[in-house]
Each structure stands twice: as C-alpha cells, then as structure tokens.
Amino acid sequence: MSETMKAAMMYGPNDIRVEETEKPACPEDGLILKIMAIGLCGSDIRNLTTDSRKGDYPFIYGHEIVGVVDEVGPECTKYQVGQRLFLHPGTYCMECEACVSGHSENCENEHVAKLAGVGGFAQYIAVGGEKIHYGNIYEIPEGVSYEAASLAEPLTSVYSTMENAKVGFPDTIVIIGAGPIGDFMAQLAKLRGAQKVIMIDINQNRLEMAKQFGVDVIINNTDADPIEEVKKLTNGKGADKVISATPANINQAQAIHMVRKGGLVVFHGGVPKGSLTELDTNLVHYNNIWIKGQFGASYEQSKAAFNLAISPIFPTEKFITHILPLDEINNGIQLIRSGEAIKVVLHPWD
Numbered sequence: 001m002s003e004t005m006k007a008a009m010m011y012g013p014n015d016i017r018v019e020e021t022e023k024p025a026c027p028e029d030g031l032i033l034k035i036m037a038i039g040l041c042g043s044d045i046r047n048l049t050t051d052s053r054k055g056d057y058p059f060i061y062g063h064e065i066v067g068v069v070d071e072v073g074p075e076c077t078k079y080q081v082g083q084r085l086f087l088h089p090g091t092y093c094m095e096c097e098a099c100v101s102g103h104s105e106n107c108e109n110e111h112v113a114k115l116a117g118v119g120g121f122a123q124y125i126a127v128g129g130e131k132i133h134y135g136n137i138y139e140i141p142e143g144v145s146y147e148a149a150s151l152a153e154p155l156t157s158v159y160s161t162m163e164n165a166k167v168g169f170p171d172t173i174v175i176i177g178a179g180p181i182g183d184f185m186a187q188l189a190k191l192r193g194a195q196k197v198i199m200i201d202i203n204q205n206r207l208e209m210a211k212q213f214g215v216d217v218i219i220n221n222t223d224a225d226p227i228e229e230v231k232k233l234t235n236g237k238g239a240d241k242v243i244s245a246t247p248a249n250i251n252q253a254q255a256i257h258m259v260r261k262g263g264l265v266v267f268h269g270g271v272p273k274g275s276l277t278e279l280d281t282n283l284v285h286y287n288n289i290w291i292k293g294q295f296g297a298s299y300e301q302s303k304a305a306f307n308l309a310i311s312p313i314f315p316t317e318k319f320i321t322h323i324l325p326l327d328e329i330n331n332g333i334q335l336i337r338s339g340e341a342i343k344v345v346l347h348p349w350d
C-alpha cells in the first residue's frame, strides 16, 4: 500500500476537508519537500470559496510553500535531504522575448509558468526536475523561521508594485485596501522613504491594525468621502501615487479622483471576472494621469522579495497574527475574511 499524508482537499466552493490522501512519489529528477509552513493567501480564499476549478475537484491549493527536503530522486544533484527551502510559485523560462528583454513577469512560455507550485495545503509536495532546473527556489538561511520565509510570496507582487511605481521620498501615497497586501505596501513604502501613507478601507479593525505598519492616516470610507479626505490631506492637490489593492471596481474608479495632476494610479487588485470599471477618462486625459496595472513580478523582483522577507529590516513577524494547524484552515479563512487576522500561516504537522 502507498503511503498517505494529510491534506486540505477542496471539494467545491467553501467545501474544504482535511483528510488523508496519497503521498506523492519522489520524482527521479526531483525531490519531496516536507511542508513546514504554508501561508493562506487572499487568492487562496477567493479560489476556495468560489467554483474556481469549474467542477474539477478534489483539488489541493496552497502556493506560499516552505519546507525541508525529505527525499531526493537519484538524478537530482542540486539539493540534499535536510535543506530548508522556499518554493516560489512563479517560474520563468529566461529564453522568450519577454524574459530576455528583462520582463520575465510577462514570460510567454506557458508550460514553464505552469510549473508554478500549488498543492501546499498538505504535508508533502513533489518538486519535479523541470521546476528545479528553471529555479526560483531559495534556501532559507539559518536563524530565519519558516513562517517568515513564507511571506516572500505575497511580498513579491508588493515589491514589484513599489519598485515599478518608484515609490520613495517625498511621495504621499494612498493605499486602498488594508488587507495583508495593503499592509505590506505601507511598510515597504515607508522603508523606501515615502513621506505620508494614507490607508483607506471599510473595515475599522483592519485600519486600526494597519497603523503599526507605518500608516500615517486612516480613512474609513463607510463614514467619510475618501476623495474629499485625501484632497484635504494634500492641500487640495491629491496624492502622488494611488494604489488600488482591493477586488472592488468602485475603488479603481475612486482612485483617479484621489491622485494629483500628473500622478500615478496602480490597479494592483483584480476585480470580479468580467466586471467593468467606469472611469472618468476625461479626468485621466486632462490631468495627465498615468494608470498602470500590476500583476506578478520579474525573476529579479521575486528574488529581491525573498531577500526582503528574510531580512531583519522587514518585521515579518508583526504581519503573522495567526499560526494554526492545517486542520483549522476553515477557521483561518474566517479570520481573514472578518479582518481579525492579517496573515494566517498554517502548520501541516501540528
């Protein structure tokens, strides 16, 4: 009989069951990673609570994977048993036109991009030789916790947004959405020298928690007009850069009214599939507003994000409000949805 392992299997929207399933076999040219911590991401929650697989279940999600090498195949020479690794889910071919031009975030090689690791809500995951060859796997230095290293993945897109938007001194930044991504952004904006960070959300809990990450002003847009408030805080001019980091169309529409003439608006969060945002494009035109979309990150940026997550200058532990056993994944989802938790990390072996 083959060995089994514990995994959180998705059987349908909101139907996640932690049960025994077959442990993956070690690939000849790859390895088996024993998962020691796995982050619960906003995108996981979206996937786990909607029909994300169009009926194709059961399925194991989870992509913020860290662990220790438990087994290596005979043809795998790069890693040894006992090495602690962070498995970045993004993989780049570094051969296509986009990769060669320095924009690996737009890698055109779908096969390689799909080597991205999911299946982390489990005790083990198999890592094939191709993934090892293309890389974006990092060794966790001694003294850095598995939990801290797991934040490298959600930090990746944040890092690229901050870098591509050239956030720094003396910017006034508006971040719409005080979820973990918004909180990461606030902290990184401050590290990069932004002068003022304004955070907008509808959840007072989240806003209060955001204050510890360098947020200067919080605005609850259920009881105040966020556009008016931002104008007041910027001498009527608007902020230098406004980042919409929520799944709401309304926030994208509002963002262009909060930015100054010549300012930059970034759409960082995806909105419901198929939905359209109504924008005052004359305002965009006459005020010289630039709008940029941001998804993912380049190879270089994902590497930098890992280095940030494991660096003492970034207070990763402050973001992790809950460490739960994998069995409590449903509880973790609730904690994030209610705004009680910032970042939930699951332990498959507790």
Ligand SMILES: [Zn+2]
Residues within 6 Å of the ligand: 041, 042, 043, 063, 064, 153, 154
């Ligand atoms: Zn994630």
Ligand SMILES: [Zn+2]
Residues within 6 Å of the ligand: 092, 093, 094, 095, 096, 097, 098, 099, 100, 104, 106, 107, 108, 109
């Ligand atoms: Zn490529």
